[in-house]
Amino acid sequence: MKLNTLKFEKIDQIAKITINRPENFNTLNSHMSNELLKVAISCDEDKNIKAIILTGSGDKSFCAGGDLFSFKNSGSKLSSEVKEFIISLHGAISKFCRLKAPIIASINGVAAGAGLSFASFPSLAIASTKATFISSYTNMGLTPDGSSSFFLPKLIGQRRYMELVLTNRTLSAAEALDWGLVNKVVKPEKLEDETMKIAKFLSKGPISAHGRIKDLVLNSYQNSLEEQLELEARFFTNSLNTDEFKDKLSAFTSKDKK
Numbered sequence: 001m002k003l004n005t006l007k008f009e010k011i012d013q014i015a016k017i018t019i020n021r022p023e024n025f026n027t028l029n030s031h032m033s034n035e036l037l038k039v040a041i042s043c044d045e046d047k048n049i050k051a052i053i054l055t056g057s058g059d060k061s062f063c064a065g066g067d068l069f070s071f072k073n074s075g076s077k078l079s080s081e082v083k084e085f086i087i088s089l090h091g092a093i094s095k096f097c098r099l100k101a102p103i104i105a106s107i108n109g110v111a112a113g114a115g116l117s118f119a120s121f122p123s124l125a126i127a128s129t130k131a132t133f134i135s136s137y138t139n140m141g142l143t144p145d146g147s148s149s150f151f152l153p154k155l156i157g158q159r160r161y162m163e164l165v166l167t168n169r170t171l172s173a174a175e176a177l178d179w180g181l182v183n184k185v186v187k188p189e190k191l192e193d194e195t196m197k198i199a200k201f202l203s204k205g206p207i208s209a210h211g212r213i214k215d216l217v218l219n220s221y222q223n224s225l226e227e228q229l230e231l232e233a234r235f236f237t238n239s240l241n242t243d244e245f246k247d248k249l250s251a252f253t254s255k256d257k258k
Contacts (some may be wrong), residue, residue, distance in 0.1 A: 004036065006039060009058070014049070014196070014199045015043055017036075017055070024069075025060065025061040025064035026056045027064050027068075028089070029070045036093075037091050037095070039202070040093075042096060043101065044099055050202065050207050052102070053106055054105050056108050056117070061108075062108050062109050062119065063113075063114060063156050064108045065113020065116075089114070089144050090147070092177050100211025103121075104123065104126065104195055105124070108128050109131055110134075113146075116148050119133065120181070123182055127177070127184070132171065134168055134170045135148070138165060155180055
C-alpha cells in the first residue's frame, strides 16, 4: 500500500500507523484523511490484526490538527474540498471504532484540534510527559470535528470539555491523566516500548470479545438500561460459541482438575 502522509507497518499481529508529516507538525490534510480511510479499511480486511497503534512521527507532535496552509491554498474551493476531506476523515474514524482490534493512541507530542480527537476515539491512550492537549478550534473561529465532541465529554465530563473548547486551555500530560483523557504517562524514551508492551498483550487476547466490548461501549452512549442489558446478554451468549471461549474453558477446567 503506497502512502505519502502515513507510515503503515505490521509487527506480528499488531498494526502500527504513524502520522508522518513531521515537518508540518503532523497536521492533517486531504491526502491524509484519504489515506486514513484506506488504512482503516485495510485493517478491517486483515483478520490477522489483533491490535493497532496510532502515533506521530518525530518527538514534537502527535497531530497538530488541520493543515491551515492547505485551507488557505484552497481559495474559493475551500468549502467543497473540506466537505470531501471531512467525509473521508469521519469515515476512517467510524471504521476504526467499529474494528474488533483495540486501538492504542501513543501520544508523543502536541495533540491539537483533530489531534485531540485522535487521542480520544482509541480504546486506550498512553502519553509522553512531553505531550500536550489543546482544542484550538475556537482560536480560528471553528467548531470541533473528528469525533471529539462525541468521545471527550464522556471521557472527561461535559464541563471540562466545554472548558477545553471554549477557553483553549492547554493540558499537560499529567493534567490529561488526572482528567481521564489518557490511561498512562511515561518518559519520552519509554513511550514506544510501553505502547508495544500493551499492544502485544492485547494482540494475544480474544479478538471477538475485544470487538464486542468496543461495540458495547459505543452502544452504551445511546441505549437505555434495558437495551444495554439485552445487548450484554446477546453478546455474552454469542461468545459462548466461539473457539476462544471453548479453548480457554477447556484449559481452565483441565488445570482445575490437577
